[in-house]
Amino acid sequence: MHGKVKAVSTAASLFLAAILFSAKPVLSSEINSGEDDEEAIELVLDEDGEEAVELAEEIEFIDDESGLEKMPEILEFVEADYPEEFIKDGVEGTVLLELLISETGGVDSVSVVHSLHPLLDTCAIEAVKKFKFSPAQAGGENVAVMLQYEYRFSLRDVISVPESYVNFSGRILERGTRRPVGDMLVALKFLDTLCSGADLPMPFSFYIEQIGKFEGQRLEDGLLVTETDSDGTFKFTSLPACKVQVSLVSPDYDLFISDEQIGKLEEVRATYYVKRTDYSDYELVVYGKAEEKEVSRRQLSVAEVKRIPGLGGDAVKVVQAMPGVARPSVMGTDVVVRGAPSWDSRFFVDGVSVPLLYHLVGSTSIYPSDALETIDFYPGGFSTRYGGAVAGVIEMKSRRSKTDRLQGYVDLSMLDGSIFVEGPINEKVSFMASGRRNFTGDLLNLYFNHLASGDIGFAVAPFYWDYLLRTDIAIDKNHHMFVSLLGSRDSLGLFINGLDVGSSEIGEATNSLNMKLMFHTLTAGLDSRINGRWNNYLRFSGTYLTEGGALFGVAKYESSLYLSHLRNQVSFTASDKVTVNAGADIELMNHDMILIIPSGQNLIMRDTTDNELFGVVGGYANVEWKPIDKLQLIPGIRYDYYPELDYKGSVVPAFWDYGIINNRRGASGEPSFRINGRYEIMDGHVAKAAVGSYSQTPEPIGQVIHPTWGEPDLPATKAAQYVIGHEWRISDILSLDAQTYFNRQWDVPRSFDTIDYDPNLEIQKLYLSDGKRRTYGLELMLRHMRTEKFFGWISYTLSRSERWDKARNRFVLAREDEPHHLQLLGSWSLKNDLDLGGRLRFVSGRPTTPIVGIVEDANSKSIRPIYGKPNSTRMDPFLQLDLRLDKKVIYEKWILSYYCDLQNVLWPIYRSPEFVFHNYNYTEKQTISMIPMMSFGVRAQF
């Protein structure tokens, strides 16, 4: 509060002033601090709010007339009482008083000129009476003067900053996923503006204004607001006890409003679950130019692939939807890449081999798709990083376990049930665990043993189970490590009462079929960044696998293997133009096997292999070189040694069978040279090319080099690949990739045919190594990257696959030949958390060999066909539309999603041929097509 002396405007006052005053009025306590009197003069407003005459003029006037030499100055200011109730009620203002100041500077009398409130007037009077002034002087003597004084009662002067304490806090989590929502605006609207129950020491608006200045909250348009931190936490300090409306606002979430009652003393804690506007799995959408090094690589995110109809959400099978991959057989898991058989390509997880990619029955991949980050598919032209394959490479990259919170799901489908959990253990360590069990066998067991005749029964189900355990350790910012354990078991049993097939010399159970396969793989990885220039990528896996089976009394086998794979790559970035990579890629398999099976001579063969060593021992180096900004070249060399082979390998990389020089003088291995290049023609356009030599162990592995069933001296199969392509980044989300390729293979094993009879050989060879293949084609892919609403692609492959036919001395179509393969694929995110996916495929019919006659076998009472020109006819084309619908129901703490997958929707209109069955003498045939198949599943995600 402060007082202000005001010069009255009445004549009497003037007279008195003229008599008594000569000094300038004291205007405020600030003036007492020594400011220039002129500057300190304020314009005074009278009761009507009009500007009064400046006192200085009057004073000068007075001075001029009265001779008042000095005005009284406050020596001692006494603050008036400001009753609490007036403060609470927000009453403030000015009391205008008239004071008689004596010659001694005391206040002899006080009267109210303009009242504020009687009580406040009284308080002011009481205080002013105690003021001490320096006396006025006129003529060199102290004189009494009368002056007016304004005493101002101001709330701002008496209101203290409220005590700061948190009395409303909470956390905001995403509905369904329970993911904390950071940077969300939390706004409070005070519904009870009087806040009568709040018992505030000051007016409500003042109070809010005060607390609006507290750290972490602010006042905006009458609302008290704050934001959540990265953990989704918010807090409000010192809120008045009243009802508030809480609004949670964010562009990615639906508006959330809730009312809360803030109490006097207790802290209110709340947890809110806000609904996202879009629950797509792929949260982070990054566009832009990622540096691509490979020529043919196609990368898919797991979130994309799980939406593709007809693939059951299986991330591994999705490569079947890529250009360059032929349509697999029904329920098949084969991956025919650029016209080459399935065994010409290799699968890796994090750079190391997996012993088995799919379960044997059910065609489900063993590695859980949700544990994968990306799938890199190289249909050809891959770098020296990979060896032991002459067609393509598929590398699945596992992802790190999530560290933000414990989360997971339980999934149930027609085939199996699974559970998946991951989360943090502490700041540096997180884990991931999954398990799956198939129960189709249980259902079949139930059917055959209880519903159908008990003469046919099933042994113990399930068909399969698998598991994955993983731990991630963030050692420090430059080192990350993980350890994972992957395992699986497939088993099958079928028995038929009264059946007796085969020989007890092969197996006692001549009435049953059984099979089991189990493996466990331990994988460890360490990624290191060393002083900014060096990087090291280390992976090691060890696998133990056992399998066995018996086909009634007809065949029996048991085997076990130890597989270890070490991959280490060191990268050195010499400059921004040169990076050197060098690595070891060593895969060794120690195999024991017992196989008991009758041969074509009706002779039971008991083959035992002990400690047979297979593998690929490879070393490589390549250089990533940018001679100019727009050009990238990656030349590389690699050598692969095959310990199971015994032949003279090449000395120089073989791009064809060099006739002039004798290249076959080395160890049982093959050197390779590969180079790929990318040139940015202009912004968004990249031309690319790759040339390389490749090799692999002759396939099928083990069989063709077996001492009894094969030829141990077969050489490695070799190949040369040539790729030219163009990439056009049409926009951030649209791209077009075109590639042409030409692949040659030679030293391909082929089984003995009558034309191979060599009279000079006492024992004819079972396999020969003079097989040859060639494939060539064009691949196009127009791809729409994943956005909030859509992703998809159109892929088209025009290709030809041929093999050398010795009898005809020319290349003929291979059975993998597929001239046209068109796929249109897309997934749309609709309203109400619905996703609709579709996949339309058109594929040329499979090559078939016409039957030109029959031969009846009197011994087996069967008729076998006489074939004409190999693969000279073709089945009708394949046309299929698959649809998939995914629906999410978002609950507070979990999400329920379910899907329905319908394959072959066009069946009523067009029936794509899958098989051809003939009658006994091949005079009639039937084309069999797959009927529409529906599958569905449910998932609860927490």
Place this chain on the structure above:
Amino acid sequence: MRYIIAGITAASFMIISCEDFSASYQRVDAGAFRLLNIQYYPAEAAPGDIVTLTAVFAGKEIDLEKLIDWRVSYNMLVDHYGTLTAVDDKPLEYHEIQTSFFSGNTQAVNVRFKIPEDCVRRSGSIPNNWADLVPSYVKSSIPQELLSMTKDEMVDLIEAYDRYLKGPHDNFTLDRPMSMIKAASNEWQKPQYSEELHSCLNTILQFFTVPIRISANVKGEHTIQSTYSVRYNGKFYSLDINYNNNPDIGFVRVYKVKGKNQLGFDESDPFVDFFGYWPAIIEVEDGYTYIAEAIVYANSIDYSVTLGGVTVEEEYRVYWQFQLDEDEIKGIPYSKYMDITSVPGQLGAGPFAWIIPPADKRITKFTLWVSVTDHVTNERLRPQGSALAEFRGYFTYK
């Protein structure tokens, strides 16, 4: 291997739409030239033996003597995968060929020919180092002395042993293991070491078994192939060596089992027997399953010692075929014909079959043929014996 099992299982459960064909293996139609069986007599022959091949046909009649071009390959190769390669293929030189009579519904032809004396010696299916054919688990049962001999030496040994057993005793020209036989040759007693030779003779002779192929190119029709095995076993019949005879089909018994699609029968179920040419009657009644069983006479069952040293009884594979009366089936769609199928769960040519009666009661008469082949697992290239029997029957309908 694992993929074979998985594939069989997967195929068993595939949901695929499929319809029946109009022509079937089991049903012999009048217009189709069908082979019912080829039987060799004897079921197995040694080099130099005379063999009579009897081929029985049904359906369309042809001039068997003029229209069949018989060919033979005495040099057949067969590898572990069963790939057969005919190194030579030439017209069959036969002693005699004549039509024969099997039944009124069939045509039959006998072909009589001689197995060349050097059939085994010249066959490319036995390498000079014959021990390469012998699996390791079998080698231990054969004296090393024999394993180190060449193919020709072994053939000489076998043929000499044959002559020895038949007498009189020649002067042997072979030194080595012939001492096994020679030791007692002068004493007119059984050779001291014959026990040793005898104990492995059964095994050895399996590696001196060669396949030959007889093919019949039927003009205007198709080619028929038959594989026959030649081995020396018949020459050592007195030594209790494996020897195969053709099976003898006794009769067919048809059980009438209550319930549809029954997989088995009880001995108490009513049945009817088909013997010889006497027609039997099957009473057709709704709600019943008709299970046929082919009975092979026990005294025709042969026993063999396998390469694993196990004595086993030969197994039979039974094939069923039938023919309906042409007049009765006129105008009736084939889907209403009678049918014969293997009983589910039997996995192939087992002794039991479902007889599915006609859906049209106008069809009553049928002729039934049962052919049986014998088999022993792990007896290398065992000659196959076979038999064919014809039965007649009627359906009556309740």
